Amino acid sequence: MNKHQIIGSRQKRVDALGKVTGAAKYAADYNIPFQLYGAVKYAEYPHAIIKKIVTAEAEKLAGVTTVLTCKDVPGKNHFGLIPNIRILADDRTRYLGDVVAIVAAENIKTANQAVEMIQIEYEELPAVFDPEEALKPNAVKLYDEGNQIVHHKVRKGNITEGFRQADFIIENKFTTQAIEHAYLEPEAALAMPDEHDGFKIIGCMQNFYTSHKVIAGALDKPLSKVQIIQSTMGGSFGGKDESATLVAVRAALLAQKTGRPVKMVNSREDSFIQSYKRHPYKMYYKWGCKKDGTIAAMEMKIIADGGAYCSMSPFVTWRSVVQATGPYYCANVKTDVYAAYTNNNFTGAMRGFGSPQVNFAIESMMDELAEKVGKSPLEIRLQNGFEQNAVTATGQKLDHYVSLKDVLQTSANESSFETCWKENKSKQKIGKKIVRGIGLACAYRGVSLGAEGVDAPSSIVYVQPDGSVSLASGIIDMGQGARTAMAQIAAEVLGLPLTRVHFQEPDSGRVADSGATVASRGTIMGGGAMKIAAENVRKIMENTAREKFKLSKGDIVFKNENIFIRKNKSEKKICSFDTLVEACYQAGRPLFASGVRNIAVTSWDEETGQGNAYFTFVYGTNIAEVEVDLASGKVNVTRFLSTHDVGKAVNKSMVEGQIYGGVAMGMGYGVMENFIQESGKAKTINFDEYYIPTALDMPKMKSIIVENEDKFGPFGAKSIGEPALEIAAPAIANAIYNATGKRIYNLPANLEEILLGRKLRRDVERGSVSCKIEV
Amino acid sequence: MSPKDISRRKFIKNLGGGVVGAGVAIQTLSAKTRKESKPPSKSDSAVALTFTVNKKPITLLVEPESTLADVLRNDLKLTGTKVVCNHGECGACTVLLDGRAVYSCHMLALDAQGKSVTTIEGLMDGEKLHPVQEAFVEHDGLQCGFCTPGQVMAAEAILIKNPKPGKEEIIEGMSGNLCRCAAYPNILKSAVAAAEKLNKS
Numbered sequence: 001m002n003k004h005q006i007i008g009s010r011q012k013r014v015d016a017l018g019k020v021t022g023a024a025k026y027a028a029d030y031n032i033p034f035q036l037y038g039a040v041k042y043a044e045y046p047h048a049i050i051k052k053i054v055t056a057e058a059e060k061l062a063g064v065t066t067v068l069t070c071k072d073v074p075g076k077n078h079f080g081l082i083p084n085i086r087i088l089a090d091d092r093t094r095y096l097g098d099v100v101a102i103v104a105a106e107n108i109k110t111a112n113q114a115v116e117m118i119q120i121e122y123e124e125l126p127a128v129f130d131p132e133e134a135l136k137p138n139a140v141k142l143y144d145e146g147n148q149i150v151h152h153k154v155r156k157g158n159i160t161e162g163f164r165q166a167d168f169i170i171e172n173k174f175t176t177q178a179i180e181h182a183y184l185e186p187e188a189a190l191a192m193p194d195e196h197d198g199f200k201i202i203g204c205m206q207n208f209y210t211s212h213k214v215i216a217g218a219l220d221k222p223l224s225k226v227q228i229i230q231s232t233m234g235g236s237f238g239g240k241d242e243s244a245t246l247v248a249v250r251a252a253l254l255a256q257k258t259g260r261p262v263k264m265v266n267s268r269e270d271s272f273i274q275s276y277k278r279h280p281y282k283m284y285y286k287w288g289c290k291k292d293g294t295i296a297a298m299e300m301k302i303i304a305d306g307g308a309y310c311s312m313s314p315f316v317t318w319r320s321v322v323q324a325t326g327p328y329y330c331a332n333v334k335t336d337v338y339a340a341y342t343n344n345n346f347t348g349a350m351r352g353f354g355s356p357q358v359n360f361a362i363e364s365m366m367d368e369l370a371e372k373v374g375k376s377p378l379e380i381r382l383q384n385g386f387e388q389n390a391v392t393a394t395g396q397k398l399d400h401y402v403s404l405k406d407v408l409q410t411s412a413n414e415s416s417f418e419t420c421w422k423e424n425k426s427k428q429k430i431g432k433k434i435v436r437g438i439g440l441a442c443a444y445r446g447v448s449l450g451a452e453g454v455d456a457p458s459s460i461v462y463v464q465p466d467g468s469v470s471l472a473s474g475i476i477d478m479g480q481g482a483r484t485a486m487a488q489i490a491a492e493v494l495g496l497p498l499t500r501v502h503f504q505e506p507d508s509g510r511v512a513d514s515g516a517t518v519a520s521r522g523t524i525m526g527g528g529a530m531k532i533a534a535e536n537v538r539k540i541m542e543n544t545a546r547e548k549f550k551l552s553k554g555d556i557v558f559k560n561e562n563i564f565i566r567k568n569k570s571e572k573k574i575c576s577f578d579t580l581v582e583a584c585y586q587a588g589r590p591l592f593a594s595g596v597r598n599i600a601v602t603s604w605d606e607e608t609g610q611g612n613a614y615f616t617f618v619y620g621t622n623i624a625e626v627e628v629d630l631a632s633g634k635v636n637v638t639r640f641l642s643t644h645d646v647g648k649a650v651n652k653s654m655v656e657g658q659i660y661g662g663v664a665m666g667m668g669y670g671v672m673e674n675f676i677q678e679s680g681k682a683k684t685i686n687f688d689e690y691y692i693p694t695a696l697d698m699p700k701m702k703s704i705i706v707e708n709e710d711k712f713g714p715f716g717a718k719s720i721g722e723p724a725l726e727i728a729a730p731a732i733a734n735a736i737y738n739a740t741g742k743r744i745y746n747l748p749a750n751l752e753e754i755l756l757g758r759k760l761r762r763d764v765e766r767g768s769v770s771c772k773i774e775v
Numbered sequence: 776m777s778p779k780d781i782s783r784r785k786f787i788k789n790l791g792g793g794v795v796g797a798g799v800a801i802q803t804l805s806a807k808t809r810k811e812s813k814p815p816s817k818s819d820s821a822v823a824l825t826f827t828v829n830k831k832p833i834t835l836l837v838e839p840e841s842t843l844a845d846v847l848r849n850d851l852k853l854t855g856t857k858v859v860c861n862h863g864e865c866g867a868c869t870v871l872l873d874g875r876a877v878y879s880c881h882m883l884a885l886d887a888q889g890k891s892v893t894t895i896e897g898l899m900d901g902e903k904l905h906p907v908q909e910a911f912v913e914h915d916g917l918q919c920g921f922c923t924p925g926q927v928m929a930a931e932a933i934l935i936k937n938p939k940p941g942k943e944e945i946i947e948g949m950s951g952n953l954c955r956c957a958a959y960p961n962i963l964k965s966a967v968a969a970a971e972k973l974n975k976s
Contacts, residue, residue, distance in 0.1 A: 012912060019920030020908040020927060022855020022895035029854035184859045184867060184921040184955050234857070234921030235955050268860045479919025479956050653915045657958060661918065664957030687864040687953065695959045696950040 006492045007715045010653045014484045027188035027204040027231040028265045036065055038254050038264035039111035041101040041118045043093030046343040046680030047127035058117040063110035065258045069101045075220030082310040087218055087249050094142055094308035095343050096680050097274040104254040104262050131305040131340035142341040149306045149339040150314040152321035154609030156393050162297025162332025166288025170368050174361040175746045178675040179278035181350055182692050185234020186271040189248035192261035198225035203248040204233045206240035207516035212508040215249045219256050228508035236478040238349035242311050243275035272685040276311050277675050278350035279304040281357035285365050293373040293383050297332040300324050304339040311348030313339040315452050319354035322613040325393040326362035327404050327444035328384040333393040343680045355726040363441040363730035377440045378412050395610040401708040403645040404619045408442055411621040411643040424738045435628050437739025441730035442621040446614025447719050448521035451604035456596055457514035459529035461490055461537045463591035467578040469501045474514020475526025476506050480721055481654040482522045486530045488650055489714055493534035495558030520719030525597050531714040532595030544584045549574050599712055616710050620644040620723045624731040628739045633751035635671045643704040647718030655720050659703040662724020664693045670729030671749050826887045829897025837884045844868045844879035855895035855924045866952030869925040870894045876932030895924035907931050907969040916965030918956035926952050930966040940970055
């Protein structure tokens with residue numbers, strides 16, 4: 001029995017109508033009279049000093065309004081966590097997606113033509129493309145300070161002692177590839193000067209508060225004179241932070257210079273070439289284990305390729321260092337995670353945020369340990385997995401409900417894991433074309449930003465005089481369903497049907513800086529703020545009801561568009577919602593309130609890597625079944641079971657949607673996706689060569705939603721967006737091992753990885769089929 | 776994925792050249808509004824295109840190299856049709872051409888000469904959703920919604936071709952439409968439900 005009216009039910013997406021009719025307007029769908037079109041001139045070397053930029057010829061072309069270079073930026077040209085992302089390349093080019101000049105013209109054809117006429121003189125510099133090479137003392141430096149972006153540590157116990165206690169050691173190197181977000185909507189923005197010396201920018205930004213600061217900084221305007229309006233977003237997955245900001249700020253610079261609206265739309269190729277990717281990792285895992293299957297020591301060294309600029313590398317790698325041991329007991333831990341600059345595409349946030357990489361290593365190691373001690377993958381995890389009040393590698397005691405073993409056991413039972421695994425394992429492989437396998441992976445994940453930084457989003461609830469409700473939040477909808485979840489939360493608090501509540505597109509002037517819609521914090525943090533805002537409005541209404549109807553005792557209940565008084569378990573209707581709204585306005589009490597959710601209970605010590613990293617965690621288990629074609633190496637993921645403790649599912653349909661999407665994206669990571677760069681040049685720049693899963697690639701999928709309500713979440717809700725993705729690839733890799741007896745050390749587990757245990761490398765131009773074997 | 780052909784775009788452009796030849800007579804009729812400082816929105820090479828869009832007859836001047844998607848989005852402001860790969864790979868730009876699904880980014884607008892195009896904006900019957908659209912709302916066949924117009928049009932095309940498609944036929948027919956949110960299970964459910972709905976009514 002559902003104790004709520006709207007929370008927990010399967011509500012239809014509130015924005016579905018606009019999306020199925022084509023009425024939903026995405027950034028590139030906006031047009032305004034007299035708009036110009038922007039185009040970019042890319043760097044021609046991944047690492048070079050810019051000696052001279054000649055724009056005269058381009059400027060003369062009929063239809064060209066302006067050509068800008070770094071010297072034309074009135075304010076700050078650099079931004080980022082470590083502010084080194086160049087809006088327009090200045091001293092040097094550092095990757096081939098650097099933009100050296102931008103053009104505004106009457107139409108896109110002319111703008112592109114002008115770009116071709118810009119001439120740049122370079123002094124080419126030696127470049128570095130491997131993060132390990134980049135960290136060597138004699139490596140070519142991208143910045144004077146050196147190539148190391150960050151070094152995170154975790155130190156627990158005594159690693160030497162731990163290895164001394166061990167009966168045997170498991171030591172492996174794992175690598176993961178760069179991944180393109182491949183949001184179907186390429187980055188786009190429309191920037192326009194407004195009539196009061198300000199600017200208005202419509203765009204698709206995942207972190208529009210940062211975009212706001214970057215744009216105001218570049219235009220040299222106060223934040224109050226720059227208004228960012230969020231358009232409907234066609235996916236993001238962590239990707240439309242700096243990448244979308246760059247497009248928007250360049251459009252804004254052109255708009256400022258020309259005094260006209262400027263539209264800038266990335267082509268798919270632009271998007272691939274410019275945007276940041278998921279960090280490729282090199283991971284050295286060394287575990288000292290005992291014959292009984294316990295782990296005495298874990299030593300991990302991880303190197304992340306940060307690419308040309310510092311996007312989210314410090315935070316992505318911080319999540320990796322916190323979660324590098326997985327949800328397993330070990331008294332002695334030493335973890336070092338480095339991120340380094342290279343002349344590749346810069347890397348940043350992508351769904352998972354530093355966890356998909358380490359989970360692949362951890363879960364592969366666990367399976368190897370199970371095999372060494374003659375246990376099943378399930379047994380070894382049940383033996384070592386965290387229980388209630390476990391203490392993590394960072395010294396954090398898990399005082400919320402720890403459901404790791406519940407999700408493990410539930411998944412194993414549902415899929416008959418033990419039986420299938422044993423059966424597949426014992427089957428003869430030699431001489432067979434198709435072999436089958438089943439694999440398991442589990443994880444714990446810190447919810448929201450944790451000790452990364454300030455975590456305090458805002459929301460606004462405004463009950464209008466006619467009783468309809470407008471909502472605004474600093475958390476945005478990228479497709480995950482924030483509009484619907486937020487509307488459900490507010491509707492629940494106010495006892496209204498969803499149809500009465502309208503979620504408005506975020507706008508930088510309306511809701512206080514709420515940080516980015518990242519880290520699976522939308523519902524728990526933004527939704528938490530929405531609940532507080534709705535409760536604040538309800539308080540005004542309750543007080544008015546008590547005065548007007550002279551109610552002193554009993555609880556006031558908001559239900560089915562009516563207001564009730566509850567005394568001794570019996571409810572009596574006082575008036576309709578609308579009547580009370582009217583009474584409030586007549587009493588001079590506008591029903592407008594904001595709410596802020598701020599859970600500041602995290603801590604971190606940089607030197608020891610000890611602290612309460614996150615205020616709560618989620619737990620999940622994935623089970624993959626595969627068929628491997630031994631002749632071609634092709635992996636077909638046939639069935640998938642995904643179990644997640646989400647705290648409380650605000651909307652089960654949407655939780656399932658997140659799970660399907662996460663599994664598919666995790667499967668892409670596991671078996672097919674690979675953003676390839678050679679000497680810094682992107683080789684896979686459209687969907688003809690960068691494969692993402694299609695409807696035909698999807699396994700038969702089942703999800704199990706486990707609900708253990710968390711005290712920090714609105715109605716107990718935690719997270720699902722990223723948990724859904726982060727363990728799909730290791731479950732598949734472990735299934736491949738179960739099928740073939742070959743362990744996958746390098747993602748993706750594509751044909752050559754399975755057949756040859758290494759990647760084939762192309763050395764020819766895009767579109768050719770010939771290959772070269774990498775030695 | 777389908778076999779790859781890098782010169783597809785070049786091929787389209789070359790084809791455009793050929794079509795220009797065919798349109799020479801019409802060219803002379805086009806108004807010459809070129810000013811010296813700014814190029815006009817249509818160049819001298821623009822060609823007249825007459826076709827039907829969402830049941831409305833339309834004649835306009837288009838650049839010979841313009842794709843159908845360009846013309847729909849930029850000239851007719853029918854922005855429901857999305858351009859994602861502009862490469863004939865993802866299906867987001869799917870529209871109906873004489874009742875058959877085509878990738879509108881992957882064909883020249885001039886190849887729609889005399890034909891009938893239906894876009895996502897043309898599916899509704901007044902205020903009433905088309906059964907396929909209804910099914911997508913009902914079964915949560917979408918997340919971010921960017922691929923949705925293409926998915927809906929692809930499903931509609933399957934149903935026009937065969938009002939009683941099997942599940943395999945639906946999966947096959949929808950597999951040319953990418954969805955990065957991977958709402959695939961619900962997209963397929965929506966398409967199946969739409970078929971059932973149409974057959975009942």
